[in-house]
Amino acid sequence: MKAVYFHPLFDEQKCSYRFSYCLSEAMKHQKFVLERPDYRGTGDSSQPFCDVTLQTLRQDMDSLISKGADVLIGLRFGASLVFDYVSRIQPKCNRVILVEPVFDGHQYIEYLLRKQRLKDRLSKLPDNFYQEETYINLGGYKTRRRFMDQVRSFKLDVEEETHFKGYHVLLLLTRIRLSAVEKNLISKLKQYNQIDVTHISFPDIWERIPIIDYLPLIKPVIGWCHER
Amino acid sequence: MRDSGYFKSGQEQLYYAVHLPGAHGKPGEGIIFIHAGGGNRFGPHRMFVEFAESLSDKYVCVRFDLSGCGDSSGVCQEGTTSHQDDIISAVHYFRQRYQLNRVYLMGISRGAYLIYQILTNNEMPVGGAVLLSCPVSSRKAAIGTFSMRLKGYGLKLFEIRSWKKLIIGRVNIRYVIHSLRLALSLNRRYSPEFNPEGKNGTDCPMLFVYGQHDPICAVSMGFYQRDCQQRGITWKRHVIPFANHSFFHYHWKDQLYLVLKKWLHSHRSGYVENSGKGVVNAIISE
Numbered sequence: 001m002k003a004v005y006f007h008p009l010f011d012e013q014k015c016s017y018r019f020s021y022c023l024s025e026a027m028k029h030q031k032f033v034l035e036r037p038d039y040r041g042t043g044d045s046s047q048p049f050c051d052v053t054l055q056t057l058r059q060d061m062d063s064l065i066s067k068g069a070d071v072l073i074g075l076r077f078g079a080s081l082v083f084d085y086v087s088r089i090q091p092k093c094n095r096v097i098l099v100e101p102v103f104d105g106h107q108y109i110e111y112l113l114r115k116q117r118l119k120d121r122l123s124k125l126p127d128n129f130y131q132e133e134t135y136i137n138l139g140g141y142k143t144r145r146r147f148m149d150q151v152r153s154f155k156l157d158v159e160e161e162t163h164f165k166g167y168h169v170l171l172l173l174t175r176i177r178l179s180a181v182e183k184n185l186i187s188k189l190k191q192y193n194q195i196d197v198t199h200i201s202f203p204d205i206w207e208r209i210p211i212i213d214y215l216p217l218i219k220p221v222i223g224w225c226h227e228r
Numbered sequence: 229m230r231d232s233g234y235f236k237s238g239q240e241q242l243y244y245a246v247h248l249p250g251a252h253g254k255p256g257e258g259i260i261f262i263h264a265g266g267g268n269r270f271g272p273h274r275m276f277v278e279f280a281e282s283l284s285d286k287y288v289c290v291r292f293d294l295s296g297c298g299d300s301s302g303v304c305q306e307g308t309t310s311h312q313d314d315i316i317s318a319v320h321y322f323r324q325r326y327q328l329n330r331v332y333l334m335g336i337s338r339g340a341y342l343i344y345q346i347l348t349n350n351e352m353p354v355g356g357a358v359l360l361s362c363p364v365s366s367r368k369a370a371i372g373t374f375s376m377r378l379k380g381y382g383l384k385l386f387e388i389r390s391w392k393k394l395i396i397g398r399v400n401i402r403y404v405i406h407s408l409r410l411a412l413s414l415n416r417r418y419s420p421e422f423n424p425e426g427k428n429g430t431d432c433p434m435l436f437v438y439g440q441h442d443p444i445c446a447v448s449m450g451f452y453q454r455d456c457q458q459r460g461i462t463w464k465r466h467v468i469p470f471a472n473h474s475f476f477h478y479h480w481k482d483q484l485y486l487v488l489k490k491w492l493h494s495h496r497s498g499y500v501e502n503s504g505k506g507v508v509n510a511i512i513s514e
Binding site: 010011014017018021042043044045046048049050114118119121122123124125126129130135137139140141142177203204208 | 230232245267268269270272273274277278281297298299376379380383384387389396400403439441470471472474475476477478479481
């Protein structure tokens with residue numbers, strides 16, 4: 001069985017990187033293959049991050065998944081991209097694992113900006129420090145403003161004509177309380193798909209690098225892959 | 229051109245990615261990047277990837293994951309010498325593999341600290357070292373970092389979101405306490421072992437770069453200035469205005485790259501501006 005893992009963006013990738021390694025090792029023991037590709041401008045890719053847009057991410061997803069996969073796994077914005085891909089393309093593989101996806105792009109960008117502002121205040125940075133028309137400093141990354149706007153308007157939703165139908169979905173959440181929008185989306189997904197929602201009390205591995213064992217987060221992923 | 233794979237350090241398999249010079253490049257000189265504690269071969273906000281990509285026209289640039297980090301096997305043990313062994317293994321392995329006659333080491337934060345430890349305690353075939361935000365054992369630095377973190381948490385209390393998280397029990401109090409305790413333990417974590425006779429020097433020139441608003445900047449720079457003088461190390465320092473510990477703005481990253489390139493170039497051409505054994509050079513632009 002071949003699974004493809006789609007990582008989050010910005011510092012969330014760095015913080016959660018070890019998780020993806022541990023997941024890949026654990027899957028190897030179960031005779032699964034986990035591929036962990038980079039989108040252009042991220043990870044080991046040679047392109048700069050400042051060229052990343054929603055279009056490039058979508059192109060990368062398309063070309064990476066077209067090589068074949070049995071399970072698609074995404075974490076945070078990676079999970080949102082998987083959701084977006086399945087809604088657009090309806091790939092052959094019918095198993096999808098979404099780990100704490102970003103449901104609302106606007107909230108996500110506000111969260112990143114808030115973190116950035118906090119760092120700027122701690123660095124006593126002047127308000128007008130190195131402002132550019134095309135780019136913004138987001139999490140230390142030179143980010144295209146257009147990309148930020150694209151992410152801001154990015155929302156997970158299931159519409160009538162969606163392709164997101166007939167899938168087995170594992171939604172892995174580290175939060176117990178969900179917003180009304182999130183609950184609504186899950187119930188919509190349930191209409192067309194077989195969806196398992198699992199809540200795990202676990203630190204937000206994409207926010208910081210925890211000194212913990214990732215097994216509680218890995219176990220349900222592997223268990224679910226076996227069952228499905 | 230890229231190369232990647234694993235090399236062995238003790239019992240562990242360490243993952244590496246190498247940027248090789250193109251057809252017009254002159255292999256023979258290499259840079260090995262050492263990441264910070266808890267980081268990986270990308271460096272903070274992909275700094276190492278971007279630097280390696282840009283410098284690979286002239287240098288063989290190696291990025292690798294220390295044991296227990298990134299894609300390398302093992303458990304990340306900061307209190308042991310395993311990461312120092314990893315760096316020593318990397319220098320020997322890549323010198324041989326790419327036939328490098330000169331190797332530079334570049335590290336950030338804990339990576340820089342490890343480089344300094346290695347170079348002052350071992351005979352290493354290293355041509356120079358670039359140490360970014362190199363920390364030091366000091367109560368002052370520890371208190372500076374502690375108060376910076378405390379201030380960060382304090383500022384968060386002005387946000388409604390933080391209160392919401394507190395009320396629903398989403399704040400990981402254990403992590404907050406751990407983070408603050410870690411800051412206070414800086415004076416134990418980074419304790420350079422002095423040679424009592426003060427002879428433990430190295431011929432390897434060093435460039436220290438700090439961010440102006442890094443809480444450890446003043447204390448660490450003062451410490452390394454004294455220590456380098458005692459050991460007779462040729463060194464330079466540079467402070468990037470407004471920058472913090474991990475150079476959290478792409479503008480600082482660009483500045484850092486220029487400083488690094490200039491320093492490397494001065495060593496490459498065999499001309500070291502204004503420096504000599506035991507001479508302290510300060511290029512402070514504020």
